[in-house]
Amino acid sequence: MTRFRRLPFSLAEPVAPVSAPTGFVEQLNHRLSVGALLHQRLQYAAVNLRGETLCWLDMCNGRLLVAEPSEQMTVRLQLALSERSSGLSLSPLDPDAFERQAQYTRPAALRPTLWQAGLTACTANAPLPPLTAQSSLQLRRWPDFRVLAHRHGDFRICALLIKRAMDVDACAAALSVPRAEVQSFFNAAYLSGYAYLVQTQAQPVLRQSHGRGLVQLWRDVRARWSA
Amino acid sequence: MMREYKIVVLGPMGAGKSTLVQALAQGRAVSTEVCNTDPDIDKPLTTVAMDYGDIDLPGGNRLRLYGTPGQVRFAFLWPILLEGASGAIVLVNASEGEPAAQVSVHLQSLAQYSAHLPVVICLTRLDSASAEQAAACEAWLHTYPEPLPALPLDPRDPQQVLTVMDVLMSQIECLTLVEDDA
Amino acid sequence: MHDADVIALRCPASPRLDPHLSSLVAAVDGVSGVVVASLDGFALAQVGRADGGAERLAAMTSSMLGLANALGRELDIGVLDTLLLDAEHGKVLMLTIPAQPTRLLMAACNQDCVMGQILWHAKQCVRAIAAAMDADQAAAPVPLAMNSTPTF
Numbered sequence: 406m407t408r409f410r411r412l413p414f415s416l417a418e419p420v421a422p423v424s425a426p427t428g429f430v431e432q433l434n435h436r437l438s439v440g441a442l443l444h445q446r447l448q449y450a451a452v453n454l455r456g457e458t459l460c461w462l463d464m465c466n467g468r469l470l471v472a473e474p475s476e477q478m479t480v481r482l483q484l485a486l487s488e489r490s491s492g493l494s495l496s497p498l499d500p501d502a503f504e505r506q507a508q509y510t511r512p513a514a515l516r517p518t519l520w521q522a523g524l525t526a527c528t529a530n531a532p533l534p535p536l537t538a539q540s541s542l543q544l545r546r547w548p549d550f551r552v553l554a555h556r557h558g559d560f561r562i563c564a565l566l567i568k569r570a571m572d573v574d575a576c577a578a579a580l581s582v583p584r585a586e587v588q589s590f591f592n593a594a595y596l597s598g599y600a601y602l603v604q605t606q607a608q609p610v611l612r613q614s615h616g617r618g619l620v621q622l623w624r625d626v627r628a629r630w631s632a
Numbered sequence: 633m634m635r636e637y638k639i640v641v642l643g644p645m646g647a648g649k650s651t652l653v654q655a656l657a658q659g660r661a662v663s664t665e666v667c668n669t670d671p672d673i674d675k676p677l678t679t680v681a682m683d684y685g686d687i688d689l690p691g692g693n694r695l696r697l698y699g700t701p702g703q704v705r706f707a708f709l710w711p712i713l714l715e716g717a718s719g720a721i722v723l724v725n726a727s728e729g730e731p732a733a734q735v736s737v738h739l740q741s742l743a744q745y746s747a748h749l750p751v752v753i754c755l756t757r758l759d760s761a762s763a764e765q766a767a768a769c770e771a772w773l774h775t776y777p778e779p780l781p782a783l784p785l786d787p788r789d790p791q792q793v794l795t796v797m798d799v800l801m802s803q804i805e806c807l808t809l810v811e812d813d814a
Numbered sequence: 815m816h817d818a819d820v821i822a823l824r825c826p827a828s829p830r831l832d833p834h835l836s837s838l839v840a841a842v843d844g845v846s847g848v849v850v851a852s853l854d855g856f857a858l859a860q861v862g863r864a865d866g867g868a869e870r871l872a873a874m875t876s877s878m879l880g881l882a883n884a885l886g887r888e889l890d891i892g893v894l895d896t897l898l899l900d901a902e903h904g905k906v907l908m909l910t911i912p913a914q915p916t917r918l919l920m921a922a923c924n925q926d927c928v929m930g931q932i933l934w935h936a937k938q939c940v941r942a943i944a945a946a947m948d949a950d951q952a953a954a955p956v957p958l959a960m961n962s963t964p965t966f
Contacts, residue, residue, distance in 0.1 A: 544779070547781040547782065550783040554795070557798050560781075560799050560802035563781070563802065564781075565806050567779050568810050579809055580809075619695070620805040622689040622691070626688075626695075630794070
């Protein structure tokens with residue numbers, strides 16, 4: 406197990422965009438981060454791919470309506486996300502139109518859906534644009550547990566990224582977790598607005614430690630109980 | 633060298649603390665439940681000292697679990713039971729509403745014991761909670777100054793109990809990774 | 815301590831309770847206070863300390879006896895009767911009052927108190943309180959049957 410030297414805990418300053426975020430993923434991350442502070446006209450948006458609407462978003466109340474055929478639209482969204490010049494864009498949406506449609510089509514939970522899309526959008530080890538392999542992220546808060554329920558290893562990444570901003574390599578090394586797993590977490594957390602980009606001077610200093618503490622002992626017990 | 637670790641469960645009466653400790657101790661926890669005479673609370677039994685259970689860890693080590701009595705008149709016990717704890721689980725009864733009022737004294741007790749103790753919040757009885765009550769829990773969590781993990785829990789469900797412990801262990805691990813310089 | 819008033823607290827105790835507590839305090843030298851509590855830690859009556867500490871002592875007594883009962887179950891030694899604490903500057907006696915419902919009695923004593931004496935008197939007190947509480951229950955008015963017709 407590796408250790409960091411502790412720095413006083415504080416939410417790291419997010420990278421302030423020089424101008425308004427331009428790319429689709431950046432815009433989405435920004436709006437989901439700001440949430441209720443958004444101007445009302447920005448709270449509802451349509452997601453378009455080269456002129457065709459894939460889904461509608463209600464970012465304040467965390468809802469999403471996927472256009473039909475929904476499976477196809479979801480796949481197209483995931484494919485588009487992985488491309489640097491994805492052709493994805495956000496456009497204004499009349500809130501009344503969303504509410505009318507929501508009476509006929511049951512909305513999905515927005516962040517869990519985006520999280521799943523982010524997990525699988527890119528092939529192993531590939532960052533979701535605009536993230537790069539060197540991007541440092543920090544979590545504002547713990548994600549909805551509906552998104553975390555299926556990969557218990559993500560709890561460890563969450564606990565660490567809440568406390569400290571770091572890049573994929575530093576996080577994977579600290580927790581001895583495969584890099585691909587951490588990268589997909591980073592992609593999902595950024596896309597769903599739980600994480601933000603941080604300007605860091607250097608990654609945390611790592612130290613080795615020895616011995617088996619409570620956490621490792623618990624994992625052994627848990628494995629025995631689950632068998 | 634064999635070591636003993638300690639996890640403490642806090643929260644208001646009726647949130648499910650005794651049930652959680654019994655679940656983790658696989659039904660072998662010691663209980664100090666007696667008849668409840670408080671007419672304001674509709675619950676037949678109440679814990680007056682603690683629930684105690686333990687889990688054998690590999691290598692002769694042991695994990696001790698302590699459920700605390702929920703009512704404020706037993707608050708003198710909370711610091712005693714917290715002494716030496718590695719982590720804490722705080723239960724909030726979602727169906728009772730007013731989450732801040734439910735657990736403010738318990739969280740204060742935790743803060744007085746240690747500002748850095750790993751903590752997990754669990755929302756119990758969500759199936760009995762109204763939409764407004766569930767929303768109140770959500771709103772409280774968003775305004776809470778520290779970004780604590782909060783997840784739903786039915787302490788009668790073994791899988792959910794294990795998940796809560798996994799989350800707590802991730803918090804405990806993080807504390808050891810980001811340690812004091814001093 | 816011989817002239818202490820019985821202070822009724824959260825749930826007014828039976829009037830039959832008061833003389834027994836006062837008798838205990840009067841009968842034994844060195845008793846500084848007595849508290850009667852519910853099993854779940856509410857103070858029901860108190861003699862002696864008037865500083866509002868009865869509620870706290872009742873809760874603590876309940877916790878102590880709750881743990882002692884748990885130990886008793888673990889060792890399979892039957893229902894708890896008495897718990898004695900012997901400390902540097904005083905002694906504390908805690909007993910179960912075997913009434914319906916069960917109640918608890920805590921007597922705080924100074925270091926001069928003779929434990930055997932306080933134990934004997936406390937047990938007498940507890941038996942008398944239990945009998946009084948049972949008598950109260952037996953004498954409690956029976957609710958009228960739904961269809962009873964008054965006669966004139």
